[in-house]
Amino acid sequence: MLISLLHLVALVVAADACAFGGFDATATFVGCPADxxxxxxxxxxxxxxxxxKTYNASALRLSSSLDPSSPARYQLTVSYPIQRVADEPGVKIDFQLRVENASIRQIDDLSAVNNLKTLYIYNNNNAALSVAHTKLPMSLHELTLSGAQIQALPxxxxxxxxxxxxxFNNNITRLEHLDLRNVTTFSAGLNQISTFINVSLGSGLTYFDLTNNRITDFVVDPTTYGALRQAxxxxxxxxxxxxxxxSPNKVLPLSAHANVCVTPGSMLASSTENSTALGGAAIAGIVAGAVALVGLCLALFVQRRRRLISKGGALDQTEATDSEHPVFSLxxxxxxxxxxxxxAAIKFVAEGAYGQVWLGTYEGNPVAxxxxxxxxxxxxxxxxxxxxxxxxxxxxxxxxxxxxxxxxRIPAELQMVLEWMDRGDLRSxxxxxxxxxxxxxxxxxxxxxVAEGLVYLHSMFVIHRDLKSRNVLLDTVKGAKLTDFGVSKEMTTETMTVGVGTYRWMAPEVLQENHYTTSADVYSFGIxxxxxxxxxxxxxxxxxxxxxPLVDTAIINRVIQGTLQPTFGASSPTWVVELANxxxxxxxxxxxxxxxxxHRIRKKTGNKSCSCKGMDRLRPQLMLIDVITIPKGMKP
Known part of the structure; x- marks a missing residue:
C-alpha cells in the first residue's frame, strides 16, 4: 500500500474553522493542543x-537520561499515513523527526518549531519534494533530505x-552562496551538480562527499580550500x-584527480535572508559597468577582425570549437x-559517470x-x-x-578497444x-x-583500487577477468594516499586517505x-x-571504526567465509x-592453478606468476 502524501506546512489558523483544515481528508501531525x-x-x-492518534512520552524513544538536570530529547519516527506536519508552538521538549518511505511534496514554514533539532527525510518514494518556500528553524542541527528529488537546498x-x-541522491544542479562553516559532515553525492561556488566551510569539516556529479565550476576561498584539504x-x-x-583566481590541486579554483581573498557567503537584494545605486553601478565592458569588448573584437582580414585571411572557423575539442597530443x-x-560500433552496453561501453567489431571480431x-x-x-x-x-x-x-579521429573521440567478454559483468x-x-x-x-589477477597486478606494482563485481567480467570460454583500470595506479609515493574507488568495497585506510598498499585490494576481494x-x-x-537502512555516511564511519562487516550467509562454505574475514x-x-x-583457494580446490574453460593451453604462464620475486621491503 502506498504511503499517503506527507505535506509539511505552516498553518494560518482561521478563527471559525479547525486549525488543521485546508486539505480534503488530511491527516496532520502536530504538537497536540490541550483542547x-x-x-x-x-x-x-x-x-x-x-x-x-496520540504520541506521549512513553511512545517516544528516549535518547538522553531522565535526569531533570539534563534536557530531554526524543526521537520520533512517524509511521502513520499522514499528509503534512504542522507548526504548532508550545511543545518545548527537544525532538528529532524522522519520516521514511513517504511521498512528501512540500515543506513550508517550520521556523517557529524551535525545539526541532533533527529533520530526517529519506527515500521519498519517487516523489519530488519542493523546498522553494521552506523556512527551517534556526535550532536545526542535522538535516537529511536523501532520495527526495529536491532540485535546490532550502x-x-x-x-x-x-x-x-x-x-545524497537528489536532482540538485548548483550549490552556491552557502554559509556551512559549522558543518562537520557534508554529503551531496549522486546529484547533478555542475557548479560549486562560494560555499563556506570551516576547520571542523571531517567528511565531504561530492562524487557522482559533473562539476565544471568549483570556486572557493582560501579558508574553505584549507578546510577541504584537511578533511x-x-x-x-x-x-x-x-x-x-x-585570474586573479588560481587553479590548485584538491586531490590527485581534482583541481579547484581558489580566490585570493575571502568570499564568505552571506547569511542574511535578503542577501540577494541590491540597492538602486548598486544596480545602477553594475549596469553602467556592464555597458562599459560590453563596449570595450566590442571595440576589441572589431579591431581584431579588421587586423585578421587585412592580412588577407578569413577568420579561422576552428576557434569556435577549441573549447569543445581541446588541443591535446596523443x-x-x-x-x-x-x-x-x-x-564499427554495434550496440550500446553501459554508461558510467564519465564513459560509455559499446559492443563493436574490429576487423570482423567482437570487441568492447x-x-x-x-x-x-x-x-x-x-x-x-x-x-x-x-x-x-x-x-x-x-x-x-x-x-x-x-x-x-580527434582527441575528444578517443576510444579504448578491449577484448569482448560475452557474459558481461559479475554484478549483472x-x-x-x-x-x-x-x-x-x-x-x-x-x-x-580474481585472486590470480591480483597476484599479477601486484607483481607489476599496480594497485587496482576499484575491485568490485562491476569490474569483474565473465566469458563462457575465457572465464573471469579484471577490468576498469581508470583509477588504478602504479605504486608511487604520490598515488598511495589518494582515496579512490567505490566506498562499499574500500578498505578503512583508503576511506581515511591514509597511506595504503596492495592489501587494500585484498580487502576489496573480501567484500x-x-x-x-x-x-x-x-x-x-x-x-x-x-x-x-544505514545511510552512506554511517556505513563509512562504521567501516573505519571496524564495527561493521558484510553478510556472508549461513549456506556459504565455512572456509570461504574464514578467508573473507x-x-x-x-x-x-x-x-x-x-x-x-x-594459494589457499588452490589448496581447497585441489588444483595448482585455475581450471577455467579454455585456459589449459596457457597454463605454463600461470606458473610464472607464482614465482615472481618481490623486491625487498615491498609488500605485494
Missing part, C-alpha cells in the same frame, strides 16, 4: 480536528546552524576547472593506434569500445583516459581484460541468478581467477566474496537500531597477500 487532548505531547488529527540563511547536512574523508570524482578559472598512443575505419561521454572531454579527462590506456597496454595476463589498442550475473543456478564450484573458480555469498550489494541488509581485517598488516589468497 483536543490534554497532557499529550503530539497527536495526529484530521481536517476537522478529530483525534486519530533557504541558505536557515542552514548556518547545521553541523550535519546530507542531500579526514574527501570523496571527489575528476574535476578540472582549468578552462573556467580566471603521441604517447601512437604505437597502439588502430585504423578507426576497421572499427570504451569512450568518454561527450560532456566529459576536458584535457584533464582525456589525460586520465590516456593514462588508463597506457597502463592497460603494459598488462598481459589471462586474468586481466586484454587491451587491443586505441583509436581516434549475480542479480540474474541465485545459489541454485550459480553454484559454488563455479564461484570458487571465479574467486581463484567481493560477500557478493558471491549473498548476490547483493554489500551492506544493503544492514539496518539501524530502529530497523532503517581474514581479507577484511581492520589492520592492513593482518590481511593475507594476494599470493597467499590464491
Amino acid at each position: 483536543i487532548k490534554p497532557h499529550v505531547l503530539y497527536c495526529i488529527v484530521d481536517s476537522h480536528c478529530k483525534l486519530l 533557504n541558505a540563511a536557515r542552514l548556518t546552524g547545521l553541523t550535519y547536512l546530507n542531500v 579526514r574523508t574527501l570523496s571527489l570524482d575528476v574535476i578540472d576547472v582549468s578552462s573556467t578559472c580566471k 603521441d604517447s598512443l601512437a604505437l597502439l593506434r588502430l585504423d578507426h575505419q576497421s572499427l 569500445l570504451k569512450r568518454l561521454l561527450s560532456g566529459a572531454t576536458s584535457q584533464s579527462a582525456i589525460a586520465t583516459f590516456v593514462d588508463e590506456i597506457l597502463l592497460a597496454s603494459k598488462l598481459e595476463s589471462l586474468y586481466v581484460v586484454q587491451l587491443i589498442g586505441a583509436s581516434w 550475473v549475480l542479480e540474474a541468478t541465485d545459489d541454485t543456478s550459480f553454484l559454488w564450484d563455479e564461484k570458487i573458480q571465479l574467486m581463484l581467477s 567481493l566474496i560477500s557478493e558471491l555469498c549473498t548476490h547483493h550489494i554489500p551492506y544493503t541488509d544492514k539496518q539501524t537500531e530502529r530497523g532503517n 581474514d581479507c577484511i581485517a581492520l589492520t592492513a598488516d593482518d590481511r593475507p597477500t594476494a599470493i597467499q589468497v590464491a
